[in-house]
Amino acid sequence: MNIKLSITTLALLLLLLASNVTAQPGVFNIRKYGAPNGDITNALKNAWKEACESRSRSKVVVPSGRYKLQQIDLEGPCKAPIEVKVNGIIQAPKNPFHLNGQDQWIRFQYINFFTLSGKGTFDGQGEMAWKQNDCGRNTNCKRLAMNFGFAFLNNSVIKDINSKDSKYFHANVFGCNNVTFTNFNINAPESSPNTDGIHIGKSSRVKISNSKIGSGDDCISLGDGSTQITIQNVTCGPGHGISVGSLGKYPNEDPVVDLIVKNCTLNNTDNGVRIKTWPGTSVISIASHLHFEDIVMVNVSNPIIIDQQYCPWNQCSKQSPSKIKIKKVIFKNIRGTSATQEGVSLIRSRGVPCEAVVLSDINLSFNGSKVTAKCANVKPTIRKAPLCAI
Secondary structure, three states: OHHHHHHHHHHHHHHHHHHHHHHOOEEEEHHHHOOOOOEOHHHHHHHHHHHHHOOOOEEEEEOOOEEEOOOEEEEOOOOOOEEEEEOOEEEOOOOHHHOOOOOEEEEEEEEEOEEEEOOOEEEOOOHHHHHHOOOOOOOOOOOOOEEEEEEEEEEEEEEOOEEEOOOOOOEEEEOOEEEEEEOOEEEOOOOOOOOOOEEEEOOEEEEEEEEEEEOOOOOEEEOOOOEEEEEEEEEEOOOOOEEEEEEOOOOOOOOEEEEEEEEEEEEOOOOOEEEEEOOOOOOOEEEEEEEEEEEEEEEEOOOEEEEOOOOHHHOOOOOOOOOEEEEEEEEEEEEEEEOOOEEEEEEOOOOOOOEEEEEEEEEEEEOOEEOEEEEEOOOOEEEOOOOOEO
16 A cells, blocks of 8 residues: 555656646757857847747747847747846947838737846947937938837736837837736936837737836827726836827727826926827827826926827817817826926817816925916816816
8 A cells, every 4th residue: 555655656746847847948048049249130030939939938048248139020929938038238230220121129029928038138229310310390200210019919028127228119019918017127318309118009908017217208108099008116207207198190099998007206207197189180089097196296397287289399280179088087196396387287178078087185386385287178076186277
């Protein structure tokens, strides 16, 4: 009896050991694919191709070092969960015309159960491109390359990664579902044009948490079709704040629904939390169930804004109002200091006035005094907040 039990126990132990071995990811270090401390484009492509074909979990590793990387697409579908772990510093070409005309430097797409991790930095070396950016005066300007494109990812995580000095947006999230960004840190100077941190569009269940974002434009922006988005424990600055929109510029836009922005700090940004839509277009859509709570403002210009006359560089006509319906918006427990006397500005469309806007526990000061507020085409519910001047 004891012998039978011992054999059974041994068999179970061997089975557990075997399952542990098979559960360990296969490691595909780019060094094995001929990667020097120079250009790693081909080595990374080859390592990704083999890892993506693996039928068990795989990990592509970029070890510590300084590397160059040309434009690259890393695509699925892969046959099992896959991770790219970057511990080094990867640099883009300085010249924006050396990226093959692509609008994203590194593109991850069509992948299920993808992880991008490590302590590495993706350096877009954007200074030369910023000098060529004329989008402020040229509506047909040439779009520059973003650092990252994340497209059609499902059940994926981007963590512990740094994005620096992108030529344009740092990260574009499109067509994704259930994607988490955590400790995803972005750094670009305030003077860098259009270097939005993370832009989300046509995606659902995206969470951004425990991250620091500094840029020359919106720290985080939501385009049309963004649903079930959570932004939590994010520090923003410099930059233009956390924005819904701009919306209403392009045909066939999808609604933006279910946003939570909570426990965030904005430092010296040009705007705080903002909803912006274009007038002068025929686009009809909705932005609803937008919740901003427990936000700290530190010397922020325009801490709370709804702007349905958003028209940068006079690229539109304000004669016809925005047709984006904004409803069920809550601004709660927003406190700190404003760099402008007008701390709350709710300028709504006269064509589709907003519904169910709540200002609750707003405590903002300007030079030691309470901020003023301005409202148009909206009658918010006010709870312990400044009254609007209609």
